[in-house]
Amino acid sequence: MKIDHDYGVPTVAVHTSVFQWVVRSVARANGMPHMRQVFVPQPVIGKTSAELRAYVDGKDPITNRPVMQEVIEGLAAPLGEHEMAETEFERSTPRSVEPAAEEELNRLFRENRWTDQLPIILPTEERVAAMLAGTSRKPEEVVGHMRPTDFREYWEYTVEKVAVNAVMAGAKPEYFPVILALAASGVSARGSSTSSMASMAVVNGPIRNQIGMNCGTGAMAPYNHANATIGRAYNLLSQNLQGGSEPGHTYMGSQGNAYAYGSVTFGENEERSPWEPFHAQHGFKPAQSAVSLFTGCRATTFSLGLRERHWREHVRNMLRGLDPRTPPTLLLDPIAARMFIDRGGFKSKDELIAWIDDNARMPAGEFWDYQLAQNYIYPRATFGEEPWAARLKAAPDEPIQMFLRKDIHVVVVGGETNPYWRIMGCTYQKTVSVDEWR
């Protein structure tokens, strides 16, 4: 779209057919509904040259017209008047839904994909007002902007809109400052990526105990009302306030992700951690409350304790199981955290992170051949971006670091029933104040 409109070069975009709805809706939202787009069969990835030539020689599976005829027409067929128009139009969202019986409204919410397909609490005026009592902020105040992917437009939302989604999730008003902070982050829990990524939310500071969050046994599981409903609210508000999360249109995750029901939402076990709290590593004081957002949650690997003889090798094996684009966040039961101190002498999270950074390695040839490295890291390396450019110069057999130190993190969570620990492949986004939303 940019080459065509901004640079004045007639352009045709070639996509695979499963993306027809999403690319058309992106074009509409960006003001170019008539962008000339041509489709070939899915998939392209992994196909031989002969198979791809057959795509090119064949027909567009959407229109059943020859692919190259459409390409040529896309470049050379004259524009219609509607393709040359430059206009503006508003879109709006009503404050309330047409009055109806409870059962009818529940059906409407499901059919409009405003739910996560599980029963919700209908957001009546009274319930939303009660939720709004959980903050000093005004209902009409703009909280932020969110979108499901880089190519879509940002949608805007107010405190009241966030409250509506918090009610639907079953949250209590005292949780509302955390939910507002999640909304204010602008980080969507419902990214549209084909990779089916989900999110993780880590709460730190006094708010954890004030609202009864679980940081111990079963913290990441559905055994605590605050953890469960805050996480669910984060997902509902993401899908509804960003303009949807609908398969084929605004969600393209091929396999989906069960983490997306409620993200992975919990409090760090600061009281049992041997190290500084996560939010204190990111500019907050321990006495302040904050929530930290991670995206790209897909891969998880786990282990039990750290064996004296081969713990280093075991951790390295776990790290090599991650894909190179998704860095590790270690989620350590407090016993496991202390074992890292006993075995490795890591007096701080930063010391452990430095060790992880140095030990997460694989042969350069293997690293660069990963599809995700090819898609996202190799282009940046060839663009000269360091340290990737230097790592690209390594011989194929030379072990190179898989990640960047700044992208590796450690969080302590768990109830010390056993020193189980896991590595979540995910990308830290930001830490947001909860106190500002009280």
Add this chain to the structure above:
Amino acid sequence: MAGNDAITVLNPVGYPPKVTRRSLAPRLDQLDGKTVYLVDCRFDDSELLLREIQNWFHDRMPGVRTVFKRISSNYLMDDPATWEEIRANGDGAIIGVGH
């Protein structure tokens, strides 16, 4: 809340931005003798698909000059230098996204 009574609930959907409709660039009167850039977004074997489109032009419309061009970084980053090159040296563009 009685089950059959009509009740009013609030809409959970956010506010979309205003849409500004934008025009397309003028199209070419013909392709013969023109330069068409094949723009590789470097995503999921997009290069291989665009190479076959390039081969198609070579075989079926040899009067069209094609230039294969990879974007400078990954598809999430803007690439004004490449767009300027295409504007300066090209007449049209085919952009391939793979998948």
